[in-house]
Amino acid sequence: MEDKELLETIKKEKVKLIEMQFSDLDGAIKSVTLPEHRIEEALEKGVWFDGSSIQGFTRIFESDMYLKPDNNTFRIIPWKSTNSHKQARIICDVYMPDGKPFEGDPRYILKRAVEKAKEEGYTYYVGPEAEFFLFQPQEGKVIPAPHDVGGYFDSAPRDLASDVRRDIIFSLTDLGLEVEASHHEVAFGQHEIDFKYDEAITTGDNVITFKYACKAIAQAHGLYASFMPKPIFGVNGSGMHIHQSLFKDGKNAFFDDKGKYKLSEIARHYVAGQLKHAKALAAILNPTVNSYKRLVPGYEAPVYISWGQTNRSALIRIPRYSKGRENATRAELRCPDPSCNPYLAFAVMLSAGLDGIKSKLEPPEPVEESLYDMKDVALLNKGIETLPETLYDAIKELEKDKLIRDALGEHTFKQYTEAKKTEWNEYRTQVTKWEIDRYLEII
Secondary structure (H helix, E strand, O other): OOHHHHHHHHHHOOEEEEEEEEEOOOOOEEEEEEEHHHHHHHHHHOEEEEHHHOOOOOOHHHOEEEEEEOHHHOEEOHHHOOOOOEEEEEEEEEEOOOOOEOOOOHHHHHHHHHHHHHHOOEEEEEEEEEEEEEEOOEOOEOOOOEOOOOOOOOOOOOOOOHHHHHHHHHHHHHOOOOEEEEEEOOOOOEEEEEEOOEEHHHHHHHHHHHHHHHHHHHHHOOOEEEOOOOOOOOOOOOOEEEEEEEEEOOEEOOEOOOOHHHEOHHHHHHHHHHHHOHHHHHHHHOOOOOHHHHOOOOOOOOOEEEEEOOOOOEEEEOOOOOOOOHHHOOEEEOOOOOOOOHHHHHHHHHHHHHHHHHOOOOOOOOOOOOHHHOOHHHHHHOOOOEOOOOHHHHHHHHHHOHHHHHHHOHHHHHHHHHHHHHHHHHHHOOOOHHHHHHHOOOO
16 A cells, blocks of 8 residues: 555544554564654654664664554554544554664564565465453452353353454454454363464464454453463463465465375475474474463373374374365464464474475374374384473573574574573572472471
8 A cells, every 4th residue: 555545544534543563572562653644754754762662672772763654554443443533553664773674573574584485486374273261350350260161162151252252353354354263262261263364474463463452352341361371270271373385376385186185395395394493493482481381281282293184282283185275285383372473483484394395304204193192102212202391491492493593583582582581580480379389388
């Protein structure tokens, strides 16, 4: 959308306020809100801000940065708009004073990875399935009290959040997302809303928008939405399975009618690349201390570095082929959780897959039996390793993986690892209720 068209749309739709949004290193939305009369100047000169106050950005003595709006992301925010006064958002890219993209901007990091794929002739498509919980405040406190007692695919009246999901879907549709399905998930208060796959940068924007809408609509219903991976002990956590494929010359490069699972050589190399770098990927795809409370056997969370088709305990699953749907051939990476920054997640996933293609890596034999039921010896004999068990272990793996480090860029790698080590140290030095209950009286 050209600047002139955007300004005409703002005037026609009676938009009075515009949020200029961007993402910090953790994937949280940051924004500055401008009145409509300032938008023309923002389009021409950008919006300046202090980057030293944003997680993972610059130091205090190099803080000046500016936002450059991506006009194509202009959307009216339905829950902040009336017929006479409307509020919109535009997602922005972050730039340095010299006019160069900020190397630590997560959206730019994904753009850089996507550009490398395009140099090889590939377009990268992703489709995430983000799960979340709806909780109700208890005496004003934010504690994990599920809003309903529904289970997988349950419908009303047990699924009390069906109206909330409906309102989220309407808002997402107004924001330009094509919703494909919604349902109650396995745990009490747990839900999933799926939207259509798209090119990686657009999907990164959509994930940010999705979380933004979920939280806003939940709050309007007196609830709060949480994308915390494991908010409740003993029940399923929330994952964000990510379906992915590469297209070349308008065709799905993952499809081969004669290949096993209908996969091409390109697809097998891609899968092999992600399996090779899986341990380092975990630091980005599972970025919190809490992420590793979800990644344990027995709760449908994959921890074994393997692949297959019918096997949902594998790290990468190949959905079954349906005749006439060749473009749907894809690989589903099942370890990511919704606490990750989608831009960083897609960037490192793509980089790992492209490394597999470039190096012509071959994946190990697929595993179709349940890995949860195997003994350690059997897993060892099959050469099946596991993902890191803690955030600290994952960061150590990231530090050893040059390819994933390079995908992030040295600035982001340094900022990210320092922040995550601080998070880990804060966690490991806490004295928890479990420790008090376990040790205080008997020692």
